[in-house]
Amino acid sequence: MDITYATIPLYEQVSSKNIVKNFFNIVIFFLLFSLPGYRIVSHHNHDTYWLLALLCELWFTFYWGLAISTKWNPVDYETYPERVLKRVGELPSVDMFVTTADVVLEPPIMTINTVLSLLAVDYPTHKLACYVSDDGCSPIILYSLMEASKFAKLWVPFCKKYNVQVRAPFRYFYNDALAFDQFKYSKEFEQEWRSMKDKYEQLSRNIEAVVQKSVPCDFSGDFKVFLNTKRNNHPTIIKVIWENKQGLADELPHLVYISREKRPNHQHHYKAGAMNVLARVSGLMTNAPFMLNVDCDMFVNDPKVVLRAMCILLGPKSEREFAFAQFPQVFYDRLKDDPFGNQMIVLFEYMARGMAGLQGVLYSGTGCCHRRQVIYGLSPENIEIGPKHSYNTNAEIIKGKIYEHEQELLQSFGNSNEFARAAASALNGSKADSAENIQKIIEAAHEVAGCGYENGTSWGLKVGWIYGSTTEDIHTGLIIHKKGWRSALCTPDPPAFLGCAPTSGPSSMTQQKRWATGLLEVLLSKNCPIFFTMFYKLQLRQCMAYVWVLSWGLRSIPELCYALLFAYSIFTNSQLLPKSQEPAFFIPVSIFCIYNLYTLSEYFATGQSIRAWWNNQKMARITTMGPWLLGLFSVVLKILRLSETVFEVTKKDQSTSSTEQDDVDASRFTFDESPVFVPVTALLLVQLIALATALLGQQPPAHGDHGSGFLEVFGSLWLVLCLWTILKGLFGKGKYGIPLSTIFKSTGLALLFVSLLCR
Ligand SMILES: O=c1ccn([C@@H]2O[C@H](COP(=O)(O)OP(=O)(O)O[C@H]3O[C@H](CO)[C@@H](O)[C@H](O)[C@H]3O)[C@@H](O)[C@H]2O)c(=O)[nH]1
Numbered sequence: 001m002d003i004t005y006a007t008i009p010l011y012e013q014v015s016s017k018n019i020v021k022n023f024f025n026i027v028i029f030f031l032l033f034s035l036p037g038y039r040i041v042s043h044h045n046h047d048t049y050w051l052l053a054l055l056c057e058l059w060f061t062f063y064w065g066l067a068i069s070t071k072w073n074p075v076d077y078e079t080y081p082e083r084v085l086k087r088v089g090e091l092p093s094v095d096m097f098v099t100t101a102d103v104v105l106e107p108p109i110m111t112i113n114t115v116l117s118l119l120a121v122d123y124p125t126h127k128l129a130c131y132v133s134d135d136g137c138s139p140i141i142l143y144s145l146m147e148a149s150k151f152a153k154l155w156v157p158f159c160k161k162y163n164v165q166v167r168a169p170f171r172y173f174y175n176d177a178l179a180f181d182q183f184k185y186s187k188e189f190e191q192e193w194r195s196m197k198d199k200y201e202q203l204s205r206n207i208e209a210v211v212q213k214s215v216p217c218d219f220s221g222d223f224k225v226f227l228n229t230k231r232n233n234h235p236t237i238i239k240v241i242w243e244n245k246q247g248l249a250d251e252l253p254h255l256v257y258i259s260r261e262k263r264p265n266h267q268h269h270y271k272a273g274a275m276n277v278l279a280r281v282s283g284l285m286t287n288a289p290f291m292l293n294v295d296c297d298m299f300v301n302d303p304k305v306v307l308r309a310m311c312i313l314l315g316p317k318s319e320r321e322f323a324f325a326q327f328p329q330v331f332y333d334r335l336k337d338d339p340f341g342n343q344m345i346v347l348f349e350y351m352a353r354g355m356a357g358l359q360g361v362l363y364s365g366t367g368c369c370h371r372r373q374v375i376y377g378l379s380p381e382n383i384e385i386g387p388k389h390s391y392n393t394n395a396e397i398i399k400g401k402i403y404e405h406e407q408e409l410l411q412s413f414g415n416s417n418e419f420a421r422a423a424a425s426a427l428n429g430s431k432a433d434s435a436e437n438i439q440k441i442i443e444a445a446h447e448v449a450g451c452g453y454e455n456g457t458s459w460g461l462k463v464g465w466i467y468g469s470t471t472e473d474i475h476t477g478l479i480i481h482k483k484g485w486r487s488a489l490c491t492p493d494p495p496a497f498l499g500c501a502p503t504s505g506p507s508s509m510t511q512q513k514r515w516a517t518g519l520l521e522v523l524l525s526k527n528c529p530i531f532f533t534m535f536y537k538l539q540l541r542q543c544m545a546y547v548w549v550l551s552w553g554l555r556s557i558p559e560l561c562y563a564l565l566f567a568y569s570i571f572t573n574s575q576l577l578p579k580s581q582e583p584a585f586f587i588p589v590s591i592f593c594i595y596n597l598y599t600l601s602e603y604f605a606t607g608q609s610i611r612a613w614w615n616n617q618k619m620a621r622i623t624t625m626g627p628w629l630l631g632l633f634s635v636v637l638k639i640l641r642l643s644e645t646v647f648e649v650t651k652k653d654q655s656t657s658s659t660e661q662d663d664v665d666a667s668r669f670t671f672d673e674s675p676v677f678v679p680v681t682a683l684l685l686v687q688l689i690a691l692a693t694a695l696l697g698q699q700p701p702a703h704g705d706h707g708s709g710f711l712e713v714f715g716s717l718w719l720v721l722c723l724w725t726i727l728k729g730l731f732g733k734g735k736y737g738i739p740l741s742t743i744f745k746s747t748g749l750a751l752l753f754v755s756l757l758c759r
């Protein structure tokens with residue numbers, strides 16, 4: 001350890017508080033609040049719809065309040081990876097997890113690139129191990145990994161020798177021009193580069209060939225185990241593809257393939273279940289104190305990621321404070337102007353940073369480095385400061401004292417003595433005593449990856465990734481924050497990880513529906529953040545931020561109601577908003593103007609265009625009242641025990657667009673038979689009928705001067721503009737059109753609504 005470095009910080013918290021922004025936040029809040037205020041004081045109407053409008057507006061105000069509290073003081077963390085090596089005597093080991101679940105939706109070449117980029121990170125390789133969980137139980141993945149590991153033996157040294165920035169080969173070789181520039185300087189580089197490129201192309205062809213055949217080989221040798229397996233019915237398959245037997249610093253990290261046991265009558269808990277198996281198998285094999293996890297499409301874009309995570313997680317203060325370091329989700333090959341509104345740039349910029357300024361950013365499932373002790377259930381108050389730390393000579397040892405007796409350990413962690421021992425040593429913070437020979441413990445590993453292993457244990461309840469929600473990430477992070485841990489957001493530039501955003505209408509909708517479902521499952525469970533603030537250590541404003549996120553599904557109801565109220569007021573010729581003669585007229589008008597300018601400024605501030613803003617406004621309406629509404633339904637069905645919620649994997653496309661026309665085509669919204677399009681289409685039809693009624697002068701006479709007026713028509717018109725994508729879909733052909741069956745259902749719903757009102 002270098003003395004001069006002992007006092008230099010490894011990270012710094014940077015605040016990006018914006019006073020002007022906060023001022024407008026408050027202005028909007030008061031304006032929002034004055035609208036229900038107006039409704040209460042103006043006595044001319046006491047109809048039910050007036051009350052309904054009041055409730056919706058109170059909700060909007062409340063929800064805006066949650067948002068401001070969350071966004072008030074955004075921070076993020078600047079890390080200094082070059083210092084960490086000098087600061088700590090010895091770096092800790094890190095287990096890296098990749099999950100994949102379906103070779104069709106998640107092309108193996110993508111998974112392989114993610115794995116290669118992980119194997120090549122700048123970190124002592126004998127301290128790393130990479131575990132790939134395959135929930136699809138596909139021999140193609142195993143085959144691809146085996147091929148990739150051969151390629152990695154050349155690729156990793158190449159990357160390190162030339163300090164390659166992007167270590168996922170498909171991205172590195174994507175733009176040859178960058179390399180050509182360097183050829184001038186080094187003939188040797190040119191040769192190696194060309195040979196590397198050839199080898200990568202060969203690797204992709206081999207994998208592609210196998211994907212085409214769909215069966216890689218004759219089920220012999222390593223592949224025999226796949227004989228007669230089905231996705232949802234097969235024994236555990238674990239293969240150590242590469243083992244750095246001597247623990248040499250210049251060898252490749254260990255690479256292990258895991259397909260956990262699945263049986264038809266056993267719940268497998270989707271990704272959370274897969275993560276828990278990864279935690280256990282790695283616990284037996286390498287037992288690193290830190291675990292970095294990524295989705296199969298999220299390759300490493302900054303080779304210093306692990307060092308960066310260590311900047312945050314090491315050091316005596318951090319060890320008592322930070323449970324995990326989260327990198328934001330950023331997407332590559334982003335479609336221009338975010339046509340599907342799913343790039344989440346503004347969301348990460350303001351909400352994630354805002355939470356980082358409270359108790360800590362959410363765990364968002366990928367690009368996150370966890371402390372194994374915390375995943376095993378350690379709370380800050382169970383920390384015992386021991387003598388010197390094994391991996392960090394500068395810090396004292398953190399001892400997790402939560403289990404006194406071996407019996408308790410077995411009960412919580414399951415009936416494997418080997419695993420209990422490993423878990424105890426992880427909790428004690430003793431040096432990751434990785435098994436002498438990982439092949440030897442394969443047997444124990446099979447046991448802990450079995451589908452019955454978790455029965456009666458704390459896995460998924462108190463230990464590991466938490467079950468019961470299709471957004472296992474937010475759920476697990478919440479349980480961690482509840483114990484009083486903090487978390488840090490790390491946003492290096494260029495981004496640490498890059499992944500795929502859904503590239504079609506339906507897959508985007510499916511993802512949104514799953515999120516709304518999973519979030520609401522948490523809100524309505526016993527793990528509701530409100531209880532955690534009342535009885536545990538979740539901070540109040542952190543709780544408010546969680547409620548903001550977790551109620552996405554709930555938002556569909558007030559939004560839909562309010563949208564329908566505009567149509568209702570036109571149909572019945574009754575007043576919803578103040579008239580232009582009333583002083584209160586300025587309230588909705590200024591909310592509309594200020595809110596839109598405010599959100600627009602967020603897009604400009606993050607370097608996006610006005611188009612991107614408008615696309616996101618449109619998609620926000622469609623998402624809230626389409627997939628989020630269905631997400632709400634699926635949670636209701638789950639509560640009524642009529643059906644279970646499922647994790648539908650998002651399709652990941654590597655964009656192949658080469659021309660401008662391709663881009664235009666890719667940006668066009670596509671539809672399918674999914675019910676998510678029914679409510680929004682019905683809503684659009686209702687608004688159209690309402691507008692037609694107003695235009696044709698078919699409204700009934702108003703009561704006194706309390707009829708509908710300019711604002712009601714304007715609101716309805718604005719909604720039609722927001723639902724323009726759907727309107728185009730009504731007339732589109734093929735996948736660009738809304739299927740007839742959906743149109744029928746929506747028309748039925750719309751007519752039902754209209755006829756009920758016009759009785
Ligand atoms: O049964 C399953 C289902 C999914 N996965 C994996 O989970 C990851 C995320 O799935 P994806 O379909 O890409 O979902 P996204 O909506 O893109 O994922 C976001 O939202 C999820 C929670 O809904 C988080 O788990 C993810 O980390 C986060 O990126 C992928 O690697 C999958 O292979 C499994 O391992 N097993």
Ligand SMILES: [Mn+2]
Pocket residue numbers: 295297499500650
């Ligand atoms: Mn994904």
